[in-house]
Amino acid sequence: MVHGIHAVLWALDKLAENGMMTGGVRGVKVQFIKFIYVASTVMLNLRHRDEKSIRAELVVGGLTTTILTLTFGTSKQACEIALPGVLERVVEREPAILIDLKEAAAQSGWIDVDRARTRSEGQFPHADSAIGARRVAAIAVLSTLTGMVCPGMYSLFGAFAIDLVEDSNHKDAVGFNVSETDERFRMIRMNVSGAGVRGSVQAFLRWPPIGQASFAEVSKVVAPAEFAGSTALIVGGSRGLGALTAKVVAAGGAKVIVTYATGRKDAEKLAEEICGHTAHDACRVIQYDVRRDAASQLKPLETEVSHLYYFATTSIFRQKDGFFVSSLLDEFIQIYVKGFYDCCRVLNKNGSQALIAYYPSTVAIDNNPLSIIEYTMAKMAGEILCANMNRANTRTRVVVSRLPRLMTDQTATVAPATTAEPLDALLPVIRQVQSLGSAVL
């Protein structure tokens, strides 16, 4: 059971404990708006209550994460599980991996609630008393259904709406079938019925981790000696655009040093891929966290770096309880401004030749979305820093470009959004950066 559903059951338990469910609950509707992260402090706010319904919210740090609506009345009669066709039992050992929405369209089956009942037994005693332990377990199973069965691994639980029913079928199981899929949003709607509940579940099929073009694919568009003679440090090169840049530069004959802050395995896998197609020493890997001292971390390089590509990043899209969070700006400034400057400074100090650096800025500066103003502000500050580094005598020439929205793990979303092909967007920039040498300084 993931914490979203766990929090919902906790909310039901608290509402029951405080006498809010004495009218007899007929329906439960839940909408998940934001994630609830592990170890968050969750508050339950009662927003509205009358004789017919309750509206309550789960709030984390002032941010509404979940909306619950309970309706009161007598439970409906339901003679049997009202799903069409013959359903087969689903045993969920590993999460199902669905990628294509079409695969989801035919999904159906039933899931035992026994295990969920055992797990939740005694955890929500007031909810058990108010709506029945079997139904509490059935609600818990909705989490199993979305996270393990349909759509499984790449799921996002959107909402559920259930009636509490009196069924004559005492099998402790929840049956389901997919009733609708919507390609526009990769959305799945399922009917659910059994163990005293009947209704629908809305889930989304997230994109799996975004893979960038392979070295072999990159090699088709880059000449083998195009960038020969240079050595590039790719900060934040273990994944995403940094990893793609490393492949492009190495495919052009340059030596690359890829840094990672936490993704050691990804960085090593990338180096293996590059070295498998080039010389053994074409790609090296070092750990480098731009939030820590640059000099000590870059000391083991012992190689003159001619080009720097700075893709250090962190999670951009954050849950916030206000339009501006100053600590977030501090975090972003450290990564996108101070970290970049420190890296350039150390490379310049250690090197005999001038440094050509690439600073990837963002089209978000043009659009200025309210939801990521701290990120946009930090990137703007980064741009100003770069402009002044070029004006001042820093022995560093910085190339800045505002990249369009590219398909990466950061930007993958269930909402329709146009994204450019990363290789198409990066290749001309890399060619521009590589064409610059110390002669320009």
Added chain:
Amino acid sequence: MTDQDILALFTKIIRDLLSDESITLTMQTKREEVPNWDSMNYINFIAAVEIELGVKFGVADIESFEDVGAIVAQTSAMLR
């Protein structure tokens, strides 16, 4: 249904979705200007409008709406 009626309905839907009674949409409002109106809630908003008014937006429209006024205009055209 006039454009102003549609706008009022949109305001009601987004207030319910985001549990925020302080929101008042105008034709010029951009999604980025409304706190917490993220991509997931954009989907929920579009889905709620479709259910409420019995219309269905094309994926290209959903991607390209620049402001609330554009959604109102498209909705109004579909209702005619």
